[in-house]
Amino acid sequence: MDYSDVKVMKLCKQDEIQSAVTLCKKACGEANFDFGDFFEKFTESEHYWGAYVEDQLVGAIRVILPGNDGLPLFSECGWPELTANIKLEKAVELAMVGLDKDFRGARYLFLPLYIAFYWYCVANDKEDVYAILNNKIWRLYNIIGIRFDKIGEEKLYWNDPSFPAYLNFPLLMEYLSIHRPDLWNAINTAPGH
DSSP: OOGGGEEEEEEOSHHHHHHHHHHHHHHHHHTTOOOTTGGGSOGGGEEEEEEEETTEEEEEEEEEOOBTTBOHHHHHHTOGGGGGGOOGGGEEEEEEEEEOGGGTTOHHHHHHHHHHHHHHHHHTTOOEEEEEEEHHHHHHHHHHTOOOEEOSOOEEETTEEEEEEEEEHHHHHHHHHHHOHHHHHHHHTOTTO
């Protein structure tokens, strides 16, 4: 199986979104994360993409755009001191990546989800990505070539040591063009952008 076997699409129908939420909740539960009411918040400004293999949803990402109160990420999740430096007009929160347990670690699944997210942000003039990552997910991003910078201290979040992270798309793409042209090409030649 490879990238060509994965179909990624923005989820718009309520049943598709609910399937993505269920997948993300299941992934959190399997990792023993205590996510509380996280999935019941922020519904007006969130967007989902799903990754399908043979018509089965096997991966999903949740993206949150700034609302009237900014990004919920840091103010709601334990790093309120970081909100002062965020330029909301260019910001987006990568709030969740959920993968079916049979597909975890599959780079061929993770990368198409990221590429869809990237092109959505480009189309909507968003270039600053914020996330809360644990070390395992941070390493996965780095292995693939997606370099998030740690921007705050590590704290216990969802029963897991995690930290706030930041990625700037123009800087990342410049880095990839020099150090990972294969990934730069994959992003820039992806169908549908």
